[in-house]
Ligand SMILES: CC(C)(COP(=O)([O-])OP(=O)([O-])OC[C@H]1O[C@@H](n2cnc3c(N)ncnc32)[C@H](O)[C@@H]1OP(=O)([O-])[O-])[C@@H](O)C(=O)NCCC(=O)NCCSC(=O)C[C@@](C)(O)CC(=O)[O-]
């Protein structure tokens with residue numbers, strides 16, 4: 001059977017499903033039924049979702065959870081978190097609960113600069129290019145400003161442009177490196193529009209100036225960068241070491257071991273990747289719930305974690321004058337306008353739950369969610385081990401996999417209340433219960 005097709009995008013949703021069901025599934029009716037059972041009964045809402053992207057045939061639900069009790073810069077927040085992984089929301093809530101009675105989380109915006117680049121080749125003398133750039137710089141800025149009228153009115157827009165000679169790295173390669181202030185927008189579409197307008201002017205003007213020469217300039221591409229090392233936010237918690245546990249020796253040991261765990265993630269990339277994955281558990285969940293682009297955030301954050309040439313922990317912990325300090329600085333290009341932020345009803349709800357923050361406030365909240373997640377994970381890792389809490393939360397997934405009844409779930413949850421859970425043990429217990437009942 002032919003598993004390829006021309007013009008799939010032009011088929012109706014129903015015909016797309018029909019083609020897929022008959023070509024890829026043993027039970028075509030079951031496949032159709034499964035896809036359709038996730039359609040929203042409100043047709044208008046379903047159409048909105050269909051139109052977010054292309055070739056939509058169904059919806060993949062991700063749980064929308066809430067982590068309450070976050071005291072951030074003196075204000076309480078409940079954080080919306082869209083995530084499928086068990087124990088992440090519980091861990092964030094646990095950390096929020098712990099820190100709310102120890103001064104809460106403090107944040108600081110270090111910068112909000114976004115970046116875009118026009119990448120081009122030129123086979124002539126660099127001096128000629130630099131002199132042309134100096135004469136055309138003002139026209140390039142004005143071209144960007146034409147695209148930016150509304151952005152400039154709000155206080156944003158293009159802030160700097162520089163010509164950079166990259167011929168050491170790649171033959172004939174140069175770039176125009178541009179920086180922007182995009183206020184409450186993440187800025188991708190806005191920056192790309194500015195860059196494309198500037199690139200057109202640059203290419204036309206340069207090739208006109210080179211009309212009688214054998215040299216040529218060619219724009220390869222114009223695109224924002226998701227590496228935003230000057231769009232930075234810092235989140236921090238701190239308290240006297242003595243406030244970490246009732247027993248003072250235990251509190252000291254706890255703080256020291258916690259600091260060691262972070263130091264290991266600063267020098268050992270294998271550990272750093274998992275450590276930062278734990279941070280992204282919180283950040284991605286909040287980024288997704290607020291309709292932001294988590295791929296952009298992920299790419300930028302991991303590049304930043306490698307900025308010294310070695311992949312390192314994003315967070316840092318230390319003890320200073322008997323004070324335990326745990327903090328993290330990371331780049332977050334987030335928007336509270338644009339993209340899905342004003343379109344998706346649940347995203348609008350999530351933003352309202354956060355008090356309709358501006359982009360800087362959202363950066364602060366997302367950074368805190370990441371730090372809280374990292375705190376909860378390290379707290380477990382350096383005390384009970386991660387499996388105790390994680391598997392406690394994962395228990396329902398294991399039981400659902402084996403279609404456990406409500407009665408079986410209640411009995412098994414009680415049996416494992418104070419034990420570290422393993423998948424095998426739970427399955428054995430469930431089978432034993434079923435054997436005994438037969
Ligand atoms: C899982 C807990 C919280 C259990 O911890 P616990 O001590 O058993 O929890 P508890 O029952 O005593 O409850 C304390 C608080 O935790 C929260 N909590 C507790 N249970 C729930 C629940 N069902 N639903 C929602 N919230 C819950 C909640 O805030 C609750 O307060 P309360 O609401 O009762 O006032 C703890 O063990 C923990 O924080 N573990 C860390 C888990 C974690 O980090 N998971 C991420 C997935 S693992 C991973 O991907 C990353 C990793 C770990 O590899 C990263 C790394 O290596 O760094």
Ligand SMILES: NC(=O)C1=CN([C@@H]2O[C@H](COP(=O)(O)OP(=O)(O)OC[C@H]3O[C@@H](n4cnc5c(N)ncnc54)[C@H](O)[C@@H]3O)[C@@H](O)[C@H]2O)C=CC1
Pocket residue numbers: 150151154182183184185186187188189190191224226293296335337338339340
């Ligand atoms: N590499 C990447 O990360 C790329 C991402 N994208 C996508 O682009 C989208 C984000 O682009 P944006 O330009 O942010 O969104 P957008 O294209 O929806 O535009 C946001 C617009 O909102 C307007 N606006 C209204 N109030 C504003 C305020 N207070 N502050 C700033 N602007 C205000 C501005 O005109 C601004 O250009 C995301 O959906 C992302 O997934 C697109 C291309 C590449």
